[in-house]
Amino acid sequence: MSILPSDALEAALKRRDELLTLAETLVTYDTPSDDKVRCDALADELAARYAPLGTVERMNNPQGGDHLRIRVAAPGVTNEVKPVLILCHYDTVWSAGTVAQRPMYVEGDRAFGPGLYDMKVSLAMAELALHSIKEHAWPLARPVVLLLTSDEEIGSPTSRALIETTAREGNHVLVLEPPVEPDGALKTARKGIGMFNVTITGRAAHAGVEPEKGASAISELAYQILAIHALADHAAGTTTNVGIVQGGTRRNVVPAEARMEVDARAWTSAEARRLEEAFQNLRPVTPGVQVEATGSFSRPPMERTPASRQLFAEARRLGADLGLNLGEGATGGGSDGNFTAALGIPTLDGLGAPGEGAHAEHEQISISGALERMALLIMLLTHM
Template identity: 40%
Template structure:
């Protein structure tokens, strides 16, 4: 078996950077807002065209048809030996069609979803392509999963992600690294959401004020209890981000509703917050309180398996002359699901840049060949471990 040459891999990627850039721009221009089915289908066709252009019929593809969101795609090589590595990406974006132009300026490429995370998706394809071209064979079994609803909670893809991940030895999440330090993400907070509705009793605010039971007044007390659960030392935050209530100013408000976001660093803290929210009580006996929701994404924590993968990435970085750093992130990803299953997961393997969910969203193209090479070499190092990393 031919030994990997880090120089050959990086040289191959560098020599193909113009083709790589053209594919990236093509993919970003295939705009894919999470809620626009027709646009997502067009982007799906673009992904399939790019993928088959690189690998022909070497991979089998399974398309998970969805009614409302975009479809989810899974590629794998039947009976390919070696550890199974799942490359996990999403192709939906937060941007509506036409909101952001695709612009190249001073070494940066701007566009909708380019940083989060179409560049990372393409990076995974080119990393495997580079190994095939320089080695002629693979020492691991790549599995690609491209999902279409991550930005709206992964409600239709979560089960597919978890089912696929359970068949794999490691998960490489192709989300972008941290914007400033370009670090891989060793921790992500767990994310939860609640909707809380209070129902009181309406009455005329002038004639029969004493007969009314204000849902807004009760909800104001609940909001203070919720915000009081925030504990920065523990990394726990609670945010009441939306509130609706009442009808007109001269009527005691019968209804009030809030939407709550919470973030936690570990599963123990998630249980504490869930218990606190779900046991909320009211101060007025005539208030009816309905609490709906819970933890949406479990925390991605520094498990033994996750840290072992990070150590391999650092080793790969040394071979390539790339300094690999690790960091924590407040937002969640689909890697939260796979890590919670106990499957070694490494996040933030996408392309350096900045502006996630912002109008200056961009990647620094100069880093593209190097980051693809880092992913490729990490895969090779993992395959040499023959599964030891997942112990």
């Protein structure tokens, strides 16, 4: 049975109340990335909910919440057809107890709640889109694999290998992260994210009696901050930010130690490599001081490619059939889509619900926008 855009939109709109009820259920679970007990509780819920839709694999994660991989078969599709991978995460930046203080609520076409926009409503959208496809016996264009991970908000340290291994099996990747604010554009590019620690070791001395015998780590810190800021290339969109500095022990002691934590971002792999090499080549200015830098780009840049542009063009065409005018955008923030794009796999990001306030107390979604994106997801899964 073929599916018309009007069918997909009608199916999504009929699930408005169901979407809100499910989203509220998911938001009720506090899931800070570093809380295994709380994350695993939601993993239990998700595993049970997705079980009627496909085969659920649960990957034990001693360092945090377990990861889930759901495989949904496409009847009638040959084994040679590679699956589409859908990426979602169920952890949030909010600490335990936040939901009790700020439960989800609805005002008109807006729904508010911690973690709703980023990205628990996406979990609900994916589940209900698959239920709609199953209930109407609409044929999937290819098998579907969903990854629901628990550590995206802290850089995906335990899920990256799983994401990359699964992505290599697939044809293309759909990432249900929020779209570009405020226009709701889909994302075909993201900056890579580098995290660096710089440690400076000097020599302590009495600051009033014999300062000449010391070597100030904090003075050297100042030189290195200037050097690191000079690595930025604003024309290329490359940024460096010294976000945390620490050093010294007492006012009257020449400081023997200092350190800083640096955030670096770049649009291209070439710029990411340049920054990594530059950090490894930092050299002290102050005599008697040592400088050591560690770190790398934990998320490679998601560079815009012809394949990702083609994926966007197909999504834009299907969106137009639904009455949506989908734009193409980019963002300085990273997602798990950075990993898959870096492997050369066509990746389209920003397919979550329109809204605003990710990681902020006014975090919210457009309910009508979420339903439209659910209809778009139905079209993507049945046509691509």
